[in-house]
Amino acid sequence: MAANTGSRLSFDSAPDIQTREPTEKSLKRYFQVLSEKYLGDILRYVHNAGRYGTGNDVRVDLPAIIVGKGDEMMKRTIKDVDTSMEAAIDSLVRGGLARNVAVGVTLTVDEEYGSGSTDGSAGTSSKSTTVYVNHLYGRTGSDVSTAADCSIVR
Numbered sequence: 180m181a182a183n184t185g186s187r188l189s190f191d192s193a194p195d196i197q198t199r200e201p202t203e204k205s206l207k208r209y210f211q212v213l214s215e216k217y218l219g220d221i222l223r224y225v226h227n228a229g230r231y232g233t234g235n236d237v238r239v240d241l242p243a244i245i246v247g248k249g250d251e252m253m254k255r256t257i258k259d260v261d262t263s264m265e266a267a268i269d270s271l272v273r274g275g276l277a278r279n280v281a282v283g284v285t286l287t288v289d290e291e292y293g294s295g296s297t298d299g300s301a302g303t304s305s306k307s308t309t310v311y312v313n314h315l316y317g318r319t320g321s322d323v324s325t326a327a328d329c330s331i332v333r
Contacts, residue, residue: 284320286311
């Protein structure tokens with residue numbers, strides 16, 4: 180789909196879907212800033228000189244045209260570089276850079292209590308296991324699966 184087909188804007192090729200169309204409509208290319216009469220006069224003067232080109236084929240490298248072509252080329256180059264960078268970042272993210280939120284669900288603590296004897300004999304000992312459940316903003320750790328679940332703002 181073209182960047183601008185009729186009144187519909189293609190979101191695939193727009194660098195910023197909110198500002199592309201108004202920006203394109205309000206900005207003029209460099210050669211459009213100069214009046215068409217001025218450019219036509221220069222081309223006519225060169226043609227009338229009869230030294231550059233043959234017949235009606237007059238090739239004049241006007242600064243306005245050169246700058247305009249350079250602008251168009253840079254516009255395409257910047258868009259291509261942006262697209263390449265987005266693709267590289269997307270592949271990094273898909274390759275494992277992004278992952279699910281790591282949240283501790285439980286903490287198990289094993290404790291050993293003992294009473295030692297002062298006379299060197301073995302005392303009594305007991306073991307205890309305590310399981311602590313992690314809670315984040317009213318949810319248990321096992322219910323948290325997205326970054327939005329880790330925030331008080333929902």
